[in-house]
Amino acid sequence: MNKEFVPRITSFLCKWCSYTGADLAGTSRLQYSASxxxxxxxxxxxxxxxxxxxAYLSGSDGVLLGGCHPGDCHYETGNYHTRRRFAIVRExxxxxxxxxxxxxxxxxxASEGPKFARIANEFTEEIRLLGENPTRKSIFL
Amino acid sequence: xxVTAKLRETIRELFSADxxxxxxxxxxxxxxxxxTPLFITDGAxxxxxxxxxxxxxxxxxxxxxxxRQFRGKRVGIAVKGCDARSxxxxxxxNQVLRDMVVIVGVPCNGVxxxxxxxxxxxxxxxxxxxxxxxxxxLKGPEFSITLDRSEVLSSSCLRCVHPDATEYDVFLGExxxxxxxxxxRKALDEVEALSSAQRWERTRKxxxxxxxxxxxxxxxxxxxxxxxxxxQNDPQWIGGTCDVTDTVIFHLIRxxxxxxxxxxxxxxARACPMDIDLLLLNLKTAEEIKKRFGDTAGIRIDGRxxxxxxxxxxKQEFIMG
Numbered sequence: 001m002n003k004e005f006v007p008r009i010t011s012f013l014c015k016w017c018s019y020t021g022a023d024l025a026g027t028s029r030l031q032y033s034a035s036x037x038x039x040x041x042x043x044x045x046x047x048x049x050x051x052x053x054x055a056y057l058s059g060s061d062g063v064l065l066g067g068c069h070p071g072d073c074h075y076e077t078g079n080y081h082t083r084r085r086f087a088i089v090r091e092x093x094x095x096x097x098x099x100x101x102x103x104x105x106x107x108x109x110a111s112e113g114p115k116f117a118r119i120a121n122e123f124t125e126e127i128r129l130l131g132e133n134p135t136r137k138s139i140f141l
Numbered sequence: 142x143x144v145t146a147k148l149r150e151t152i153r154e155l156f157s158a159d160x161x162x163x164x165x166x167x168x169x170x171x172x173x174x175x176x177t178p179l180f181i182t183d184g185a186x187x188x189x190x191x192x193x194x195x196x197x198x199x200x201x202x203x204x205x206x207x208x209r210q211f212r213g214k215r216v217g218i219a220v221k222g223c224d225a226r227s228x229x230x231x232x233x234x235n236q237v238l239r240d241m242v243v244i245v246g247v248p249c250n251g252v253x254x255x256x257x258x259x260x261x262x263x264x265x266x267x268x269x270x271x272x273x274x275x276x277x278x279l280k281g282p283e284f285s286i287t288l289d290r291s292e293v294l295s296s297s298c299l300r301c302v303h304p305d306a307t308e309y310d311v312f313l314g315e316x317x318x319x320x321x322x323x324x325x326r327k328a329l330d331e332v333e334a335l336s337s338a339q340r341w342e343r344t345r346k347x348x349x350x351x352x353x354x355x356x357x358x359x360x361x362x363x364x365x366x367x368x369x370x371x372x373q374n375d376p377q378w379i380g381g382t383c384d385v386t387d388t389v390i391f392h393l394i395r396x397x398x399x400x401x402x403x404x405x406x407x408x409x410a411r412a413c414p415m416d417i418d419l420l421l422l423n424l425k426t427a428e429e430i431k432k433r434f435g436d437t438a439g440i441r442i443d444g445r446x447x448x449x450x451x452x453x454x455x456k457q458e459f460i461m462g
Contacts, residue, residue, distance in 0.1 A: 081448075091429045
């Protein structure tokens with residue numbers, strides 16, 4: 001049976017910017033990939049590395065983390081901490097043999113509905129090319 | 142005067158000048174080649190303190206794991222280079238008040254790893270140890286074995302770049318600054334040369350051994366959350382088995398939680414009953430942090446830990462869109 005591969009992308013979006021941006025994309029009636037599964041968090045820096053790893057090992061083909069642009073954080077500095085942490089998370093996840101392209105961070109502001117739609121489509125396409133999350137095929141790693 | 146004698150003298154002086162209420166050091170363990178943490182509350186007990194390559198325990202762990210016992214007390218502590226870095230980190234993170242501790246640095250040339258010795262002697266009991274320059278002779282009933290120092294030293298010590306304390310009130314001897322270490326570079330180069338699949342193979346091989354005893358976490362001075370993510374059950378982040386599916390979550394996330402906070406004291410690797418090379422991943426992370434953010438855990442006493450800091454103009458080549 002040859003079923004078309006539809007990626008599943010868990011997205012952690014910050015309440016103040018990225019989630020609102022996604023909302024704007026929706027209310028503007030923009031078409032974007034249905035692969036994105038949004039989860040609202042209060043700030044992108046609230047996302048502990050364990051969220052990302054858990055999402056990946058639970059079968060997400062990609063994990064997207066969305067936050068405010070640098071300087072725009074509702075809590076002033078949250079996204080700067082996210083950025084620093086994310087650089088290290090990518091590094092460590094490599095020891096999993098995980099293509100770090102499956103793990104992305106993006107800055108999307110509340111007014112960037114079209115950007116959200118574009119990122120969603122681009123990331124879905126990238127993941128489609130990478131193929132299914134290899135850990136999905138087995139119950140145990 | 143050897144280091145032990147100097148240490149005892151310093152402890153006596155600190156108590157007679159009424160500068161400390163309690164002093165943390167090491168004492169002779171109950172078995173040969175072992176030492177035990179020692180809490181001194183009276184200058185007369187100073188002669189129990191020792192310092193030699195057996196004293197592997199990172200004593201600053203007591204400030205974060207059971208700190209209530211020190212409430213309102215002035216604490217003196219004997220530290221090796223790595224222990225001092227732990228302490229500096231704890232001070233940065235407001236777990237210890239700098240005014241309440243008297244830091245006594247001891248010159249360290251590495252500590253032994255009991256597991257390595259047990260492997261070489263086949264678990265036979267060692268009753269006598271003789272150090273002779275770069276070789277160590279171990280003697281027990283009906284056997285005698287001579288090893289190179291590098292064969293018995295803890296692997297963290299073989300890769301050490303900060304042998305002596307960077308922050309201290311008293312130093313017993315001459316404190317060395319950062320030293321170069323080719324073993325460290327070699328270990329890093331080896332990891333960096335691996336392809337992504339080889340890396341996963343290596344990760345898997347190491348963490349498959351884990352039996353989830355959490356000794357590494359419990360002995361780590363940087364791991365002090367009152368509730369660790371592995372113990373949370375709502376949400377449950379990690380399954381309960383010893384399969385690599387679960388152990389890898391524990392180790393990778395622990396590594397990320399101590400990223401920029403690990404001082405490479407090697408307490409985790411020495412505590413590990415399964416002989417996992419726990420430090421290698423931390424080494425890699427520390428190197429990346431140094432490369433990107435130009436800071437190393439536990440060196441500066443002023444300022445904040447590296448992962449709690451940021452610069453507005455940091456490199457962000459991985460950002461999408």
